[in-house]
Amino acid sequence: MKALCWEGVNEVAVEQVPDPQLLNAQDAIVRVRRSVTCGSDLHLLGGYIPFMKQGDVLGHEFLGEVVEVGSEVRKHKVGDRVVVCSFVSCGRCWFCEQGLFSCCDNGNTNPAITETLWGFAPGGCYGYSHALGGLAGSHAEYIRVPFADQGAFAVPDGVSDERALFASDAAPTGWMGADMAGIRPDDVVAVWGCGGVGQMAARAAMLLGAGRVIVIDRFDYRLQMAERVLGVETLNYERTDVGAELLERSGGRGPDVCIEAVGMEAHSPGPQFIYDQIKQQLRIESDRSIAVRDAIYNCRKGGSVFILGVFGGLVDKFPLGAVMNKGLTIRSAQQHGQRYIPMLLERMARDELITEHLATHVMPLSEAPRGYDLFKNKKEDCVRAVFTP
Incomplete structure (x- = not known):
């Protein structure tokens, strides 16, 4: 065959x-x-x-x-x-x-x-x-x-x-992230990544009762698709201060739930991308965790972060202090x-x-x-x- x-x-x-x-x-x-x-x-x-x-x-x-x-x-x-x-x-x-x-x-x-x-x-x-x-x-x-x-x-x-x-795969993976992140009615949910899994996580969040769902990506065609088909809010991180926008759209607290749907090859417009990419190419670290870091930093105190993207090994600059001191719940799974x-x-x-x-x-x-x-x-x-x- x-x-x-x-x-x-x-x-x-x-x-x-x-x-x-x-x-x-x-x-x-x-x-x-x-x-x-x-x-x-x-x-x-x-x-x-x-x-x-x-x-x-x-x-x-x-x-x-x-x-x-x-x-x-x-x-x-x-x-x-x-x-x-x-x-x-x-x-x-x-x-x-x-x-x-x-x-x-x-x-x-x-x-x-x-x-x-x-x-x-x-x-x-x-x-x-x-x-x-x-x-x-x-x-x-x-x-x-x-x-x-x-x-x-x-x-x-x-x-x-x-x-x-x-x-x-795409639909159950996205639904699992929204479900296991513990979304409650009227929660503000932010999803990093607007590919198939990110869009399915966003739709699941809506069906589970989230009050606002905001999807973050850098490709306009994917963001426009999510707006048109799913009716979610979108942010292009290359054109917008994502942190400021998320605070504005969540009453100054930050999202209740942050879902990372990008994985080990995450991108960023800032110098952290160059740092992580060089280390990954040299096999000094195996994964680029930029989107995970953004989700942790932007999640409200006492909120929940779910990691849906695939990771294979070790990451650098993981903000454990933010996780602990903000009282975050971190979950993940295949x-x-x-x-x-x-x-x-x-x-x-x-x-x-x-x-x-x-x-x-x-x-x-x-x-x-x-x-x-x-x-x-x-x-x-x-x-x-x-x-x-």
């Missing part, structure tokens, strides 16, 4: 790779109908997560049709249209029983790397390096889905592929999608959650290298590139 493979730093190509096979009784094979780029994939392309091997298949956000099931699969049959959570979890370990699905003890079959890096291994993630299981990704014609009864979800008949696709996806599909069916606007560029899998070029380099106002094998 054809698949988009990682060939080296900033090099991808569509290659012929072996068809997936059932390896366990709880597996399913899914024919991919839609697969989409994600900002966290760019960390893999750039070499910032150094556990990729040449020929690894990329992609973790997808929707498709079941074509084969293992003998112990009970919830799905051949022909079912399913959206699959990007994180693999068994549904039976202690962490899954607590609803901490991305912390699953059994989803990552190659835990040694992350046990060394972080003390414990999280679950596995499709197409996201050998640190998270070495699983083949979704930018392919077919994909093996382990623990299919836990990770695959039937799509309601009235929900289009284009909408349901984002229930795989997405516990199995907790949220059924509810999100129901909201999609009721038109409460609209996501298809994120798919600004739809193209055949054969054009996936061009799609990643558009997505990575912000060409043609690309928010997300979707591939149709």
Whole structure:
């Protein structure tokens, strides 16, 4: 079959790779109908997560049709249209029983790397390096889905592929950030990052009752999309004093909840960006935490900060003094999608959650290298590139 493979730093190509096979009784094979780029994939392309091997298949956000099931699969049959959570979890370990699905003890079959890096291994993630299981990704014609009864979800008949696709990762990730940040009615919420996850976090905040939702980014086309489709307030940090604006819009206190949806390659117009970029390129630090720092500094005293962006290792100049002395609550996680996806599909069916606007560029899998070029380099106002094998 054809698949988009990682060939080296900033090099991808569509290659012929072996068809997936059932390896366990709880597996399913899914024919991919839609697969989409994600900002966290760019960390893999750039070499910032150094556990990729040449020929690894990329992609973790997808929707498709079941074509084969293992003998112990009970919830799905051949022909079912399913959206699959990007994180693999068994549904039976202690962490899954607590609803901490991305912390699953059994989803990552190659835990040694992350046990060394972080003390414990999280679950596995499709197409996201050998640190998270070495699983083949979704930018392919077919994909093996382990623990299919836990990770695959039937799509309601009235929900289009284009909408349901984002229930795989962007929507549950954004919803998790808003939910676990503890948003209360009438809260002022600030979201750093206006890509797919940031927009979904903003929409979730609105549906959870926030009084004001303010999204911060530097790309006008993304900010205008969020204003037009979601009805949120926006700030361009290259043109505005974000701190002053957030104080003005929150009664002088600062936002009650700050959600960081940028990750390890955050940008800033100030000298801190040059400092962090040089240290990252020299591998003196692994991640640029500029957006996290901004969220911490601007959050009100006693407020909540949720880190949604992907980070891989160590950061410099982390403002621990601000966290402690302001009495902030800091939370973070990879997405516990199995907790949220059924509810999100129901909201999609009721038109409460609209996501298809994120798919600004739809193209055949054969054009996936061009799609990643558009997505990575912000060409043609690309928010997300979707591939149709």
